[in-house]
Amino acid sequence: MQKSATEQLLKRAEVMCQRRGVRMTPTRREVFAILTEQEGAVGAYDLLDLLKAEVPNAKPPTIYRALEFLQSQGFVHKVSSSNSYVLCSHFEKQHPVQMLICTHCGNVQEIHSSGVHQAFVEQAEKEGFTVQQQTVEALGICSNCQHSQ
Template sequence: MKKSSDDRQVIAPFHSHAHDHGQCVVDAIAAAETCCAKDGLSFTPLRRQVLELIWSSHGPIGAYDLLEKLRASRRNAAPPTVYRALDFLMENGLIHRIESLNAYVGCGDPERHHGAQFLICRDCQCVAELDDDEIGKAVTRRAKALGFSIHQQTVEVVGQCADCAARL
């Protein structure tokens, strides 16, 4: 996690399209194992496999795309199987749902439950995860002023990543 005056908290930056996700997957699984062990949660082989598939996708992935990949090794996998695993992973802060894409991404900092901001490239659909407390506080302040009770805070910003902009 990077911290600087310009870069509040970049949890998961945009990666170049040539980025090898191998180490990211290994690190994500290790972090999930640690979090689940600490909280006394069962990190089943299915949950592990779904998390591996999400991180291996190198970007947002939908539930039915996960199901298709899962069926390569679990022929009897059905939508409820995937959704139960996704619910567990989301409830425990291991993944995030990108509402605008109807897809999921791995959480870059699963040990810290946080509201997240996502920068989503409209061209390649790469996602960068931020956790900027100032943005979160501003949204909370405005919601409170309106008498609105926040249950979950996620901000999605669509634009163009540097790699796609450079191709123009």
């Protein structure tokens, strides 16, 4: 992502934080900025290494606390199947998340199909289950990787 795009996204996130009365601390801001610069999802320890360039005394709890915050604000999605994190660029509203994860290059593409979401919720309701949060992860090969093979 280009610098200006990173700045814009950060500004949007900061506006959200102000509105919600939560604090975007320098460390949280830094982790957010690092994530905007990554192509796909990134593991916590890789993030920690990158963070150390800016915050030399950063420790694992530093990164986990920052990620927890960013996740709770919807700025970041966790990719459970690879235990990594990816930035969300549509964080202004709550949305169903379906992630297309390339097993070849690690790229993660987010799609929001309300049809998929609705079908899922309805099936769950039939089981008497109330869905609070839904993330669907699909593993496969992205179009870039298919074309470069």
